[in-house]
Amino acid sequence: MSNEKIPYKIYLEESEMPRAWYNLRADMKNKPAPLLNPETLKPMTEKELSKVFCEELVRQELDEDTAYFEIPEEIRNFYKMYRPAPLVRAYCLEEKLGTPAKIYYKFEGNNTSGSHKLNSAIAQAYYAKKQGLKGVTTETGAGQWGTALSMACSYFDLDCKVFMVKCSYEQKPFRREVMRTYGASVTPSPSTETEVGKKILAAHPGTTGSLGCAISEAVEKAVNTEGYRYVLGSVLNQVLLHQSVIGLEAKAALDKYGVKPDIIIGCAGGGSNLGGLISPFMGEKIRGEADYKFIAVEPASCPSFTRGKYAYDYCDTGMVCPLSKMYTLGSDFIPAPNHSGGLRYHGMNPILSQLYEDGLMEAVSVKQTEVFEAAEQFARVEGILPAPESSHAIKIAIDEAMKCKETGEEKTILFGLTGTGYFDMMAYEKFHDGKMTDYVPSDEELEASLKKLPKV
Amino acid sequence: MSNEKIPYKIYLEESEMPRAWYNLRADMKNKPAPLLNPETLKPMTEKELSKVFCEELVRQELDEDTAYFEIPEEIRNFYKMYRPAPLVRAYCLEEKLGTPAKIYYKFEGNNTSGSHKLNSAIAQAYYAKKQGLKGVTTETGAGQWGTALSMACSYFDLDCKVFMVKCSYEQKPFRREVMRTYGASVTPSPSTETEVGKKILAAHPGTTGSLGCAISEAVEKAVNTEGYRYVLGSVLNQVLLHQSVIGLEAKAALDKYGVKPDIIIGCAGGGSNLGGLISPFMGEKIRGEADYKFIAVEPASCPSFTRGKYAYDYCDTGMVCPLSKMYTLGSDFIPAPNHSGGLRYHGMNPILSQLYEDGLMEAVSVKQTEVFEAAEQFARVEGILPAPESSHAIKIAIDEAMKCKETGEEKTILFGLTGTGYFDMMAYEKFHDGKMTDYVPSDEELEASLKKLPKV
Numbered sequence: 001m002s003n004e005k006i007p008y009k010i011y012l013e014e015s016e017m018p019r020a021w022y023n024l025r026a027d028m029k030n031k032p033a034p035l036l037n038p039e040t041l042k043p044m045t046e047k048e049l050s051k052v053f054c055e056e057l058v059r060q061e062l063d064e065d066t067a068y069f070e071i072p073e074e075i076r077n078f079y080k081m082y083r084p085a086p087l088v089r090a091y092c093l094e095e096k097l098g099t100p101a102k103i104y105y106k107f108e109g110n111n112t113s114g115s116h117k118l119n120s121a122i123a124q125a126y127y128a129k130k131q132g133l134k135g136v137t138t139e140t141g142a143g144q145w146g147t148a149l150s151m152a153c154s155y156f157d158l159d160c161k162v163f164m165v166k167c168s169y170e171q172k173p174f175r176r177e178v179m180r181t182y183g184a185s186v187t188p189s190p191s192t193e194t195e196v197g198k199k200i201l202a203a204h205p206g207t208t209g210s211l212g213c214a215i216s217e218a219v220e221k222a223v224n225t226e227g228y229r230y231v232l233g234s235v236l237n238q239v240l241l242h243q244s245v246i247g248l249e250a251k252a253a254l255d256k257y258g259v260k261p262d263i264i265i266g267c268a269g270g271g272s273n274l275g276g277l278i279s280p281f282m283g284e285k286i287r288g289e290a291d292y293k294f295i296a297v298e299p300a301s302c303p304s305f306t307r308g309k310y311a312y313d314y315c316d317t318g319m320v321c322p323l324s325k326m327y328t329l330g331s332d333f334i335p336a337p338n339h340s341g342g343l344r345y346h347g348m349n350p351i352l353s354q355l356y357e358d359g360l361m362e363a364v365s366v367k368q369t370e371v372f373e374a375a376e377q378f379a380r381v382e383g384i385l386p387a388p389e390s391s392h393a394i395k396i397a398i399d400e401a402m403k404c405k406e407t408g409e410e411k412t413i414l415f416g417l418t419g420t421g422y423f424d425m426m427a428y429e430k431f432h433d434g435k436m437t438d439y440v441p442s443d444e445e446l447e448a449s450l451k452k453l454p455k456v
Numbered sequence: 457m458s459n460e461k462i463p464y465k466i467y468l469e470e471s472e473m474p475r476a477w478y479n480l481r482a483d484m485k486n487k488p489a490p491l492l493n494p495e496t497l498k499p500m501t502e503k504e505l506s507k508v509f510c511e512e513l514v515r516q517e518l519d520e521d522t523a524y525f526e527i528p529e530e531i532r533n534f535y536k537m538y539r540p541a542p543l544v545r546a547y548c549l550e551e552k553l554g555t556p557a558k559i560y561y562k563f564e565g566n567n568t569s570g571s572h573k574l575n576s577a578i579a580q581a582y583y584a585k586k587q588g589l590k591g592v593t594t595e596t597g598a599g600q601w602g603t604a605l606s607m608a609c610s611y612f613d614l615d616c617k618v619f620m621v622k623c624s625y626e627q628k629p630f631r632r633e634v635m636r637t638y639g640a641s642v643t644p645s646p647s648t649e650t651e652v653g654k655k656i657l658a659a660h661p662g663t664t665g666s667l668g669c670a671i672s673e674a675v676e677k678a679v680n681t682e683g684y685r686y687v688l689g690s691v692l693n694q695v696l697l698h699q700s701v702i703g704l705e706a707k708a709a710l711d712k713y714g715v716k717p718d719i720i721i722g723c724a725g726g727g728s729n730l731g732g733l734i735s736p737f738m739g740e741k742i743r744g745e746a747d748y749k750f751i752a753v754e755p756a757s758c759p760s761f762t763r764g765k766y767a768y769d770y771c772d773t774g775m776v777c778p779l780s781k782m783y784t785l786g787s788d789f790i791p792a793p794n795h796s797g798g799l800r801y802h803g804m805n806p807i808l809s810q811l812y813e814d815g816l817m818e819a820v821s822v823k824q825t826e827v828f829e830a831a832e833q834f835a836r837v838e839g840i841l842p843a844p845e846s847s848h849a850i851k852i853a854i855d856e857a858m859k860c861k862e863t864g865e866e867k868t869i870l871f872g873l874t875g876t877g878y879f880d881m882m883a884y885e886k887f888h889d890g891k892m893t894d895y896v897p898s899d900e901e902l903e904a905s906l907k908k909l910p911k912v
Contacts (some may be wrong), residue, residue: 009536014463110566177884177888178841180885180888379568
């Protein structure tokens with residue numbers, strides 16, 4: 001089909017929106033390793049997990065066989081408020097780059113949470129409500145997950161307690177007000193509200209926190225509060241399940257126009273967006289129906305895939321969570337305060353870790369300054385001011401498009417534009433003022449934290 | 457047609473997007489009064505206006521006869537990056553209110569400028585580029601117009617100098633960074649960069665500025681700089697022409713489903729959104745093809761329609777602009793610093809002023825605190841965090857829906873949701889903390905500024 005017929009933005013009709021989430025595990029030949037009980041080192045049971053998580057979400061977390069989970073009508077109705085997300089053909093970027101490549105991005109920023117996080121937040125809030133809970137606790141890095149969960153909880157009238165990674169809390173004062181608008185309470189982490197927070201503060205005075213540490217606090221709070229459970233915006237398999245809506249919509253939109261991407265690119269922190277975006281395409285690849293090149297892009301300051309180890313590790317700094325087999329930098333690793341709070345996580349989702357281990361996906365790491373250069377370039381031609389997290393994918397998409405310019409290949413590139421950077425202007429200011437630094441952990445630093453991996 | 461068939465969001469296809477702007481003046485029986493030369497008090501000629509404005513824009517400003525202006529292809533292509541804007545059926549708000557009313561809103565916030573302002577910015581930048589100019593100057597209140605213009609200028613490689621109303625500059629530090637990302641320079645107004653700025657600072661030391669004053673500075677700068685012209689985001693008839701794309705899209709989307717609104721509501725500052733939204737509907741009303749109730753909503757702190765006078769007045773504080781016949785509070789009126797910077801303008805577009813004078817439209821004023829109450833209520837059920845400006849329309853839409861609840865009438869309400877409030881979190885914080893005030897000017901204050909209206 002000729003390019004002229006493809007609109008700038010492809011919106012699915014409401015009737016074309018996915019009615020079920022896709023569970024990639026059902027098609028994986030090598031299944032991701034099970035979560036382990038940190039005390040017994042045996043696989044976590046449904047019962048054990050249900051102390052921390054909502055029951056239905058535990059079932060989704062453990063299910064490796066069911067390929068499709070129907071999306072409940074209440075969630076589909078909420079999705080209709082801000083979805084389908086547009087699949088955008090980046091005509092202006094292509095022209096600016098002078099590349100023969102065809103670039104598409106799935107834009108998930110057209111909602112107040114500013115990112116794809118809302119896709120899983122509303123699902124998790126729904127199951128919490130259905131279970132009759134009073135509220136949920138969680139952590140947030142960049143603030144996008146916390147905002148998304150606040151919105152979801154407000155919709156279902158649930159209480160919402162958010163532990164926000166301290167460096168983001170300080171960098172993004174207005175994120176707190178958005179969450180407050182939706183009725184959530186927000187605490188900078190590490191805090192003195194939990195035992196684990198106090199311990200971390202004692203061991204690392206002046207720490208700016210990390211996702212791993214905020215998770216520990218939120219879990220402790222949930223377990224110790226009647227009628228509460230903990231919910232998580234990334235890393236878990238249930239999150240990838242919900243986020244598969246990104247990939248399913250993107251694929252449906254491309255299929256409508258007979259377009260098949262050659263390269264699929266996503267930024268990778270805990271893996272929620274990357275996993276969601278690639279799921280249906282990866283399913284085809286595994287089933288031998290099509291071939292795609294997948295690229296995970298992570299910050300050089302927190303390089304789980306490219307410099308981490310595939311091993312069992314704690315999901316959180318406080319070691320209160322189950323052990324997960326994943327690419328990890330060690331749960332003790334606290335990344336330098338960079339401006340992609342959403343990507344500052346020491347580990348990686350188990351499904352993605354297994355796919356990477358099996359050679360089904362590639363990974364690269366990029367430095368902060370080059371990410372912001374790509375972000376600004378993108379903003380100026382495509383209009384959208386991207387989140388720093390999303391800009392990791394932009395950077396590599398541009399690189400791949402420039403390779404096509406050299407070789408003359410007309411590759412089709414799809415990347416995930418996870419969100420907007422409206423609450424990241426302090427970071428953009430640093431970039432404009434030339435004050436941005438490119439921290440990369442030393443080998444010694446990584447060795448030190450990897451040395452502490454649990455013996456499993 | 458039954459409600460069940462109407463989706464949550466109606467998106468037009470790219471092929472259904474308007475190919476021409478609609479010029480309401482062509483259908484008006486009483487045409488708006490002409491702009492006058494402040495020295496000769498004779499109608500401004502094309503030649504005189506061309507010293508300040510781009511030539512093609514002057515033609516659009518003065519044309520009362522041409523009903524449709526074709527939208528140039530370059531502008532239509534830019535529109536395709538962020539338009540069509542969705543027409544949303546507010547199912548969740550209706551349910552929450554328990555109203556039989558059917559509420560729709562045209563959402564213009566899905567772009568980085570955060571508002572409808574981009575619709576006219578890209579048109580004005582296009583004509584400036586076509587004329588071979590180096591750059592443009594402008595003013596911005598809330599920062600939305602300045603951001604929009606920065607984006608448009610960046611797209612066409614034009615220089616962009618923005619005078620930003622000081623109180624907004626201080627309330628919204630991150631807006632400046634967005635404009636900077638797009639390569640614009642931003643000066644808080646009043647400034648010492650212009651003669652008029654210096655004069656105003658001398659007369660009102662410590663003033664937080666106003667749109668009228670920033671306009672004077674931008675005009676002076678444009679007129680005194682080779683290769684520059686001045687562009688304006690509201691008030692002018694050309695802006696209403698470009699903004700008609702809002703109403704045209706809204707009408708096309710409603711027509712697709714056979715829906716006819718009973719009440720059409722828009723917030724009113726200079727009139728750009730209100731005029732754009734109502735234009736095609738008002739055209740039908742004037743031509744006797746349909747009847748609609750139109751409501752302009754303005755802040756009680758700056759009540760041009762409801763407490764102003766229909767008279768010739770200066771468009772700017774410095775009195776360097778042409779005289780315009782409009783509803784005005786007097787060009788000397790400097791509104792209290794409220795949190796709807798985009799609505800802090802002493803006058804009103806001449807077309808809208810004439811329509812209001814002719815009884816074709818109603819107007820109400822609302823206080824800041826009740827506006828934020830409506831904003832929060834809306835955000836919690838509809839997901840979108842609205843701009844304070846847009847929330848004026850939300851407030852009255854909710855009021856009208858509640859009247860329907862009392863009477864049992866199933867009226868169809870359409871309102872303009874002009875933008876998002878992501879850069880207004882300081883205002884939301886004040887609201888949450890109970891620190892918001894409701895300033896209303898006294899009769900004496902208004903009399904004093906109205907007394908100074910020019911004798912024409």
